[in-house]
Amino acid sequence: MPxxxxxxxxxxxxxxxxxxxxxxxxxxxxxxxxxxxxxxxVVAANAAVWFWPAPVWELELADGSRVVxxxxxxxxxxxxxxxxLLLKVGNRELGGDDHLAVDEAAIIVRRRxxxxxxxxxxxxxxxxxxxxxxxxxxxEAVPPGDDQALAAALAAAAAERRALRRERARHARVxxxxxxxxxxxxxxxxxxxxxxxxxxxxxxxxATLRExxxxxxxxxxxxxxxxxxxxxxxxxxxxxxxxxxxxxMATVERLTWSNRLxxxxxxxxxxxxxxxxxxxxxxxxxxxxxxxxxxxGTVLMVLLMSVAVMPLGVLAAVYLHEYAGDGPLQWVADRxxxxxxxxxxxxxxxxxxxxxxxxxxxAVDRSLFADELPSPTFGTGGILWAxxxxxxxxxxxxxxxxxxxxxxxxxSWREGARALGANRLQTLLQIVLPAxxxxxxxxxxxxxxxxxxxxxxxxxxxxxxxxxxxxxxxEPPFLHLHRKFMHLSFHVYDVSMQSPNIEAAKPMAFxxxxxxxxxxxxxxxxxxxxxxxxxAAYRVLEG
Amino acid sequence: MTQGDDPVLETRELSLHYGPVRxxxxxxxxxxxxxxxxxxxxxxxxxxxxxxxxNRMNDAYPKVRVSGRVFVEGVDVTTSEVDLESxxxxxxxxxxxxNPFPMSIRRNVTFGPRMSGVRDPARLAEIAExxxxxxxxxxxxxxxxxxxxxxxxxGQQQRLxxxxxxxxxxxxxxxxxxxxxxxxxxxxxxxxxxxxLKERYTIVIVTHNLQQAARxxxxxxxLMAGRLVEFGATxxxxxxxxxxxxxxxxxxxxx
Numbered sequence: 001m002p003x004x005x006x007x008x009x010x011x012x013x014x015x016x017x018x019x020x021x022x023x024x025x026x027x028x029x030x031x032x033x034x035x036x037x038x039x040x041x042v043v044a045a046n047a048a049v050w051f052w053p054a055p056v057w058e059l060e061l062a063d064g065s066r067v068v069x070x071x072x073x074x075x076x077x078x079x080x081x082x083x084x085l086l087l088k089v090g091n092r093e094l095g096g097d098d099h100l101a102v103d104e105a106a107i108i109v110r111r112r113x114x115x116x117x118x119x120x121x122x123x124x125x126x127x128x129x130x131x132x133x134x135x136x137x138x139x140e141a142v143p144p145g146d147d148q149a150l151a152a153a154l155a156a157a158a159a160e161r162r163a164l165r166r167e168r169a170r171h172a173r174v175x176x177x178x179x180x181x182x183x184x185x186x187x188x189x190x191x192x193x194x195x196x197x198x199x200x201x202x203x204x205x206x207a208t209l210r211e212x213x214x215x216x217x218x219x220x221x222x223x224x225x226x227x228x229x230x231x232x233x234x235x236x237x238x239x240x241x242x243x244x245x246x247x248x249m250a251t252v253e254r255l256t257w258s259n260r261l262x263x264x265x266x267x268x269x270x271x272x273x274x275x276x277x278x279x280x281x282x283x284x285x286x287x288x289x290x291x292x293x294x295x296x297g298t299v300l301m302v303l304l305m306s307v308a309v310m311p312l313g314v315l316a317a318v319y320l321h322e323y324a325g326d327g328p329l330q331w332v333a334d335r336x337x338x339x340x341x342x343x344x345x346x347x348x349x350x351x352x353x354x355x356x357x358x359x360x361x362x363a364v365d366r367s368l369f370a371d372e373l374p375s376p377t378f379g380t381g382g383i384l385w386a387x388x389x390x391x392x393x394x395x396x397x398x399x400x401x402x403x404x405x406x407x408x409x410x411x412s413w414r415e416g417a418r419a420l421g422a423n424r425l426q427t428l429l430q431i432v433l434p435a436x437x438x439x440x441x442x443x444x445x446x447x448x449x450x451x452x453x454x455x456x457x458x459x460x461x462x463x464x465x466x467x468x469x470x471x472x473x474x475e476p477p478f479l480h481l482h483r484k485f486m487h488l489s490f491h492v493y494d495v496s497m498q499s500p501n502i503e504a505a506k507p508m509a510f511x512x513x514x515x516x517x518x519x520x521x522x523x524x525x526x527x528x529x530x531x532x533x534x535x536a537a538y539r540v541l542e543g
Numbered sequence: 544m545t546q547g548d549d550p551v552l553e554t555r556e557l558s559l560h561y562g563p564v565r566x567x568x569x570x571x572x573x574x575x576x577x578x579x580x581x582x583x584x585x586x587x588x589x590x591x592x593x594x595x596x597x598n599r600m601n602d603a604y605p606k607v608r609v610s611g612r613v614f615v616e617g618v619d620v621t622t623s624e625v626d627l628e629s630x631x632x633x634x635x636x637x638x639x640x641x642n643p644f645p646m647s648i649r650r651n652v653t654f655g656p657r658m659s660g661v662r663d664p665a666r667l668a669e670i671a672e673x674x675x676x677x678x679x680x681x682x683x684x685x686x687x688x689x690x691x692x693x694x695x696x697x698g699q700q701q702r703l704x705x706x707x708x709x710x711x712x713x714x715x716x717x718x719x720x721x722x723x724x725x726x727x728x729x730x731x732x733x734x735x736x737x738x739x740l741k742e743r744y745t746i747v748i749v750t751h752n753l754q755q756a757a758r759x760x761x762x763x764x765x766l767m768a769g770r771l772v773e774f775g776a777t778x779x780x781x782x783x784x785x786x787x788x789x790x791x792x793x794x795x796x797x798x
Contacts, residue, residue, distance in 0.1 A: 325605065412642035416704070419600060420655040421632035421711060430658070431644055 040517075047514040050277070050507035051270040056116035056128055056258040058241065059087075059102060060109040066241035067100065068116065068129050070258075072503070075101060088503070090118070090126035091240055098125050099503045112259045115144060119236065121251040125284060125504065129238030129245060137234045137249070157234050157249035164227045171220045178213055181206040187371060277511055286466065286495050287505040291512055293467055297383065297485035298519070300471055301458075302451050304387035304481075305394065309447055312391070313398025314440055320399070321406040322428065341396035349457030352389030357381055357461060377482050381462030383471045384481035389461045390454060394447035401446060405439015406432065438531045445527035449520050455489045463490040465498070488516045549617065551576040551715060551745040552597055557611035559592055559601065559769075566592045568769040569611065574762070579737060579746045581760030581777065583753060585797070589769040590749040591639075594717050597747070598634040599627055616714065632659065635708030639720040641700035643692035643707075648684050651692045651703055655711035670710050678706035679736045698729025705736065709744075716740065718748040722755065734759050753793060757781050765789045 054070040061067065069089035077083035084101040092098045119127040134142040136153040137160060185202040234249035254272075261269060280290035316337075324330045361378040369377040378384070409432050417427040433440075455463075464484045471483045492512045499505035550573035559567040566589045574580045582590045595601045596613050599620060613621050620630055632655065643651050652671045653661070661667055671688065675681040680702045684695070692703055701721055708716060718737070722730040737746055737759055750756050756763050756777065763777045765788075773780065773789045784790040791797060 410642070412638060412640060413644055415600065415603065416638065416642040416644065417654070417658075418603065419598065419631055419636040419638075420658065420707065421628045422654070422658040423628050426658050430654075435645060 043510055043514050043517060046510035047507065048270075050511040051273040053118070053256055053258055053261055053266055053269045053273075054088075055112050056118060057087075058111055058113050058116065058130065059107050061102070062106045062108055067102065068239070068241045069100065070118070070128065072099070086503075088126075088128070089240070090128040091238075091245055092125045094240065094243065094245065098501070114257075114259055116257070116259050117236075117238065118256045118258045119238075119247055119252055120254040120256075120288075121247065122253050122283060123251045125288065127236075127238060127245065127247045129240040132237040132239050132244055134236050135234055137230045139233055153234070154249070154252065154255060157231065157252065160227055160231055161250065164224065164231065167220060167224050167227065171217065171224065174213060174216055174220065178206065178209045181209050191371070278515075282466065284504070285500060286491065287499055287501055287508050291486075291488065291491060291515065293470060294486040294488045294491040294512070295515070295519075296470055296472075297463070297467065298452055298488045301383055301387050301390070301485060301487060302448050304383065305390045305451050306444060306448065308388055308391035309394050309398055310440075310444060313395050313443060313447075314402050316395070317399045317402035317406065318428065318433075321403050322424075322432065337396050337399050341400070344456075345393060345454055346456040346460075348389055348393040349460035351392065352385055352457055352461040353381075356385040356388050361385060380482075381460070381464075381484060382482040383462055383485040386458050386462040386485070386487075389457050390451045393454070393457060394450055397446045397450060398440075398443035401443030402436065402440050405436035405442070408439060409435040438534050441527060441531055441534065445523060448523050452516065452520055452523070453489055455487075455493055458487050458490055463487040465490075465494045488512060488519070492516060549576075550574055550614075551616055552747065553614040554593075554596065555612045555614075557593075557596060557613060558609070559589075559596065560608040561604065562606045566769055567596075570766075570769075570771045572764055572771055572774060574745065574747060576745045577741055577743070578761040579741050579748060579759050580762040580764060581756035582747065582749045582764045582766060583751070583756050583792075584766035584772075585792070586751065588766045590751075590766055591719050593766065594636075594719055594747060594749050597715070597717055598631045598636055599625070600631075600636065602627070628659075632711040633713050634715045634717060635711055635713035636717045637701070637704045637708055637719065637721050639723055641697060641704050643695070643700050643703050645691070645693055647689045648692045648695070648703065649688040652706050652710050654707060659711075674706040674710040675703075677709050677736075677740065678702045679732060679739075680706055696729070698725050698732060701725060701729070701733060702736065705733070709740075713744070715745045715747070718746065720749055720751060723751070730755070753781075765792065767792070 049072075056068060056070055058066060058068050067087060067089060069087040072086045072088050075083040075086050082104055084103045087100045087102050088098060089095075089100050090098050113130050115131045117129065117131050121127055131144055133144060134150050134153055136142060136149075137156050142149045142153050181202070185199075185206050188199055188202050228250075231250040232248065235246040236249065236252065236255065238245045238247060254276075256269060277290045278295065279292050281292055282294075283289035320330065320333060320337075324333070357380060361376070361380065361382075365373060365377055365379040413431050413435065414427055417431045418424075422430065462484050464486065467484050467486045469480075469483060471480050471485050472478060473480070492509055495505045495512060496509035499509075552572075552574035554570050554572045557567055557570040557572075558565065570589075570593060572593075582593060584590050592601065596609070597615060597620075601607050601609070609621060611621075612619050615630065615634060618625075644654065649668075649671055650657075652674050653667045656667060656670050661670070672681060672685075675684060680699060683699060684703075692700065695703060705716075705718075705721070722733050725733070734755065737748065740746060741761075748756075748760065760777045762775065763780045764774045765772045765780070765784075765786075767788060773784060773786045775785075780789065781793060784793055
């Protein structure tokens with residue numbers, strides 16, 4: 001080089017510099033992770049309110065009145081200052097609204113009385129107040145302070161309620177033949193084809209049964225009435241600040257001394273709440289109680305869907321990948337399946353409604369359930385039609401994942417099997433499908449995640465706010481595919497948007513959302529573990 | 544091969560096209576029984592294609608067109624009536640890259656017999672031991688038959704593939720560059736195995752390794768651009784090739 005001065009390379013402009021690219025992508029990744037963390041935190045924190053026992057406050061106000069309740073949060077103020085406190089006071093029967101806004105400036109004294117109780121009720125929402133006294137089943141008064149006597153009285157009432165439930169169930173069981181006979185008579189009376197002779201026979205049969213069962217039923221009814229009377233007399237009496245409130249023991253689900261709980265007891269209480277949430281039925285327009293029917297409906301629906309979609313999707317993928325050639329027809333089929341994945345789910349809902357519910361369901365009703373018409377059996381939304389609709393919706397997911405699994409099977413295995421004299425079916429069943437299992441499982445899991453979170457098509461094909469009965473019960477044929485069902489995703493939509501009592505429904509909505517999230521995460525983690533195990537069994541040596 | 548001896552494998556005017564590309568052109572080859580025949584030639588000359596004609600493995604490729612005839616033990620196997628599964632049981636094949644299935648050694652060896660309906664565990668165990676002994680693998684794996692075949696070394700995997708082909712009790716064994724990705728020791732083991740096996744089997748081995756052909760093969764076929772240039776006893780062919788092309792190839796002037 002002629003000149004000896006060291007040459008300096010010009011600094012590249014920022015955008016051309018590699019560092020900017022790294023920084024931008026890293027920041028984007030960070031943002032994504034942050035959003036995920038915030039999402040989890042918002043859902044979990046809001047749901048925790050539902051499970052964690054809050055302290056019960058007694059507030060004395062400037063006007064001399066007292067209120068008892070749990071502080072939910074501070075409301076935003078219009079002028080930028082401190083807003084009022086939102087207090088959950090419960091006791092819906094007193095004012096209709098179980099929440100109350102209290103101006104903080106008006107609070108003179110606030111304390112957490114040791115005798116404050118929160119009572120979860122089967123009817124009427126939560127009852128809050130200071131414990132005054134209690135009347136047992138026998139009508140005896142239990143004074144405050146005698147915790148043992150109170151616990152005994154509560155336990156006795158709970159036992160009485162269980163006995164009452166048992167006896168009502170027994171009554172229904174004993175009466176079932178009569179109910180069925182009456183139902184048969186009623187059906188005959190309404191149908192135009194029945195002749196008078198049959199009608200009289202049916203009526204006579206019902207009357208005979210009624211006479212036969214009368215003594216047993218009357219004994220049972222008397223026992224039920226007696227228990228109802230005893231329960232109606234028993235009550236917990238609370239001081240709500242304004243009045244004293246009698247909480248009937250017939251409705252008490254759980255009584256909590258909110259301000260006496262230590263940390264461990266709080267945790268146990270929360271765990272108990274979580275279990276009740278999972279395994280009990282909803283109450284009070286879904287704003288209280290549990291989500292068991294929704295959880296059950298989701299799981300059953302997903303199971304039925306898997307049974308329908310897996311054979312179909314796997315077979316289609318096997319045909320497309322293993323047998324179909326490379327012609328234009330295969331190209332069209334391929335594109336069609338890929339595009340199916342992008343079709344909005346409401347379109348599948350409409351398809352399910354038109355084809356499964358009205359089309360197939362209507363035909364089934366006309367041929368098999370003509371007796372019940374005009375009230376539909378299968379000709380209306382139900383868990384079977386919802387499952388099949390979601391099966392159609394998730395077919396592309398299964399086909400695409402299975403094909404990827406098939407593509408990952410080395411062709412040398414196929415050739416090796418064929419060269420050993422295995423025919424096509426044997427090669428497929430013995431070599432190809434087992435090795436494609438990770439892909440097939442991935443498809444199944446993706447389909448399940450999708451189905452668990454879908455709402456729109458379900459609303460059209462059978463998911464309801466409140467199902468009167470589970471799709472599975474002790475009555476033959478045990479699995480009732482025509483029944484409407486509850487679904488977690490729809491439940492979230494329902495309690496968050498359709499609830500008459502927004503404040504009461506809020507924790508329920510978040511708890512259900514959290515459960516949905518946990519459900520999907522658990523399914524996905526299971527999938528990853530299963531896939532890892534299968535892959536380990538089928539790993540291919542390099543070289 | 545003396546005159547009058549019936550060849551075990553024979554092609555007559557065998558041509559094969561992949562779409563517009565001609566891979567084999569009027570190949571006339573007579574492979575004698577119970578001998579090792581090597582097929583040599585430069586890359587892409589049609590060695591593998593020729594080998595796959597004997598068990599009809601070319602059928603798996605789309606757009607393959609075959610003309611001429613292929614006889615296996617006197618039977619024309621190019622016709623559509625041929626039962627491919629039983630043909631492939633009689634004509635075993637070992638591939639260039641070892642391809643044990645992702646299952647135990649035992650299940651790998653017995654795959655062929657199981658696919659033809661052998662269920663009896665005692666019979667399957669007998670087949671497995673016999674085949675593994677033939678492939679000189681028994682001593683190394685007899686104590687771990689139920690471990691994954693994928694855990695074997697490359698050379699062991701290839702001998703497992705030989706054993707797997709032998710388990711079908713074939714008459715003919717086709718090997719497609721079986722040692723091309725193996726180290727010299729594994730290669731020598733496989734060559735020893737093949738030399739012992741020729742007492743019972745007719746073996747055709749495709750190889751691009753001339754020394755290997757010289758070491759193991761009784762006969763050698765030299766293929767170039769889809770044509771059979773020369774066929775003859777290996778010793779004669781390597782010392783005194785008749786064709787100029789063969790001589791150039793063997794002396795390393797190309798290929």
